[in-house]
Amino acid sequence: MPAPSHATEATRRAILDATAELLAEAGAERLSIREVCARAGVTAPTVYHHFGDKDGLVLKVLEDSFTAFVQTVDALDKPRDPIEALARAWDGYVAYGVAHPMHYRIMFLLRLARATPIPAATAAFQRLVDVLSAAEAEGLLVPPLEDACKAFWSAMHGVTSLIAAGHLTPDTPASALVRDAVIAHITRPRGGARRPAKKKRSKP
Amino acid sequence: MPAPSHATEATRRAILDATAELLAEAGAERLSIREVCARAGVTAPTVYHHFGDKDGLVLKVLEDSFTAFVQTVDALDKPRDPIEALARAWDGYVAYGVAHPMHYRIMFLLRLARATPIPAATAAFQRLVDVLSAAEAEGLLVPPLEDACKAFWSAMHGVTSLIAAGHLTPDTPASALVRDAVIAHITRPRGGARRPAKKKRSKP
DNA sequence: CGTAAAATATAACGCCGTTACAGCTTCTCC
DNA sequence: GGAGAAGCTGTAACGGCGTTATATTTTACG
Numbered sequence: 213m214p215a216p217s218h219a220t221e222a223t224r225r226a227i228l229d230a231t232a233e234l235l236a237e238a239g240a241e242r243l244s245i246r247e248v249c250a251r252a253g254v255t256a257p258t259v260y261h262h263f264g265d266k267d268g269l270v271l272k273v274l275e276d277s278f279t280a281f282v283q284t285v286d287a288l289d290k291p292r293d294p295i296e297a298l299a300r301a302w303d304g305y306v307a308y309g310v311a312h313p314m315h316y317r318i319m320f321l322l323r324l325a326r327a328t329p330i331p332a333a334t335a336a337f338q339r340l341v342d343v344l345s346a347a348e349a350e351g352l353l354v355p356p357l358e359d360a361c362k363a364f365w366s367a368m369h370g371v372t373s374l375i376a377a378g379h380l381t382p383d384t385p386a387s388a389l390v391r392d393a394v395i396a397h398i399t400r401p402r403g404g405a406r407r408p409a410k411k412k413r414s415k416p
Numbered sequence: 417m418p419a420p421s422h423a424t425e426a427t428r429r430a431i432l433d434a435t436a437e438l439l440a441e442a443g444a445e446r447l448s449i450r451e452v453c454a455r456a457g458v459t460a461p462t463v464y465h466h467f468g469d470k471d472g473l474v475l476k477v478l479e480d481s482f483t484a485f486v487q488t489v490d491a492l493d494k495p496r497d498p499i500e501a502l503a504r505a506w507d508g509y510v511a512y513g514v515a516h517p518m519h520y521r522i523m524f525l526l527r528l529a530r531a532t533p534i535p536a537a538t539a540a541f542q543r544l545v546d547v548l549s550a551a552e553a554e555g556l557l558v559p560p561l562e563d564a565c566k567a568f569w570s571a572m573h574g575v576t577s578l579i580a581a582g583h584l585t586p587d588t589p590a591s592a593l594v595r596d597a598v599i600a601h602i603t604r605p606r607g608g609a610r611r612p613a614k615k616k617r618s619k620p
Numbered sequence: 621c622g623t624a625a626a627a628t629a630t631a632a633c634g635c636c637g638t639t640a641c642a643g644c645t646t647c648t649c650c
Numbered sequence: 651g652g653a654g655a656a657g658c659t660g661t662a663a664c665g666g667c668g669t670t671a672t673a674t675t676t677t678a679c680g
Binding site for chain 4: 220223254255256257258261262
């Protein structure tokens with residue numbers, strides 16, 4: 213049982229890098245294993261040996277992408293004030309989608325059809341839960357934590373995906389608008405009174 | 417120069433229906449023209465004769481889907497109060513994404529790589545602009561119309577796409593939460609005083 | 621009926637994902 | 651060090667895909 217050779221890891225990296233490049237250039241639909249092979253300087257069975265099949269290859273790239281995303285988020289400074297921290301988390305999230313639009317799109321495309329969750333993806337979501345939990349611990353959160361998470365995530369994803377899709381420019385005021393709207397609605401100011409109940413608007 | 421035969425239109429419909437079915441069942445990635453042909457009972461060149469190529473075929477299905485969406489939205493009753501109308505527009509939009517998740521996803525996937533806009537898609541967006549314009553005309557809108565549109569659309573799309581992707585359940589409270597948050601933030605109550613300026617939160 | 625044009629079918633090309641199979645490298649153990 | 655096993659990589663092929671040149675049928679109209 214020989215240990216993995218050092219040359220093997222270089223091959224894996226070459227394949228992953230080529231895949232990530234082509235993914236960013238052409239998108240997931242036009243990604244071709246044969247093209248990956250040509251760029252990485254290997255042949256097809258090598259790819260299959262290392263990653264199983266095309267989905268496995270793309271999944272690995274996406275895992276790395278999610279990991280990088282989590283590291284980026286962790287590198288942000290976290291203000292003591294949970295509400296400020298929320299705004300920073302939003303901006304960091306959106307900024308990542310702006311920096312890697314194709315990866316961001318594929319991240320969500322891929323999570324659709326996939327039954328097994330991607331650990332790095334759930335870790336990324338956990339960062340958001342943490343920030344909102346901190347707000348809740350200080351009594352600043354109005355709705356239940358779970359609903360607040362979903363609401364914050366939905367709005368953040370909406371802005372990010374429209375920017376990543378090219379429908380909005382990265383510096384659109386709409387991002388801060390939605391961010392402040394959601395933050396204002398799910399939090400109450402520190403030490404402030406209870407937010408007055410909104411007029412009821414039930415779905416038809 | 418024979419006029420188009422009546423049998424031709426039936427063939428077109430058969431192809432479009434088969435495509436729509438397969439699109440809803442398997443998604444855009446796994447859609448195969450040969451499968452469409454088998455289900456519609458025609459051969460491949462017939463499809464190419466009528467729709468040019470695969471993109472043309474899917475585009476036509478999507479146009480029909482957008483048209484149906486616009487008709488659905490137009491069929492909603494429009495409350496006199498622009499702010500109530502906003503909430504109804506939100507619910508109608510989200511409901512359509514819930515009813516046709518695969519089409520909703522493909523609508524946005526397809527608009528990405530496409531240079532020429534889809535008329536029915538811009539018509540759908542125009543409905544949103546109309547509702548917000550009505551609010552602006554009554555002096556109920558806080559930000560500029562364009563920013564309000566983008567913000568409203570972003571948040572609505574975020575919620576809808578997460579539901580369509582299966583990450584949120586259709587009846588999640590997060591939808592109403594985000595809806596009310598955005599509406600409260602971009603409008604001021606009728607006849608009410610100017611909304612106090614929010615604490616400035618500029619992006620880093 | 622005859623003819624021109626539209627509608628459809630046949631058959632093929634090239635690319636794709638995938639995989640049996642064989643050769644090579646590298647490590648382990650004696 | 652040498653034999654052998656196990657992982658690594660290349661060759662060649664299969665079936666399916668989108669697409670198209672070409673031929674055939676069907677339709678509409680004079």
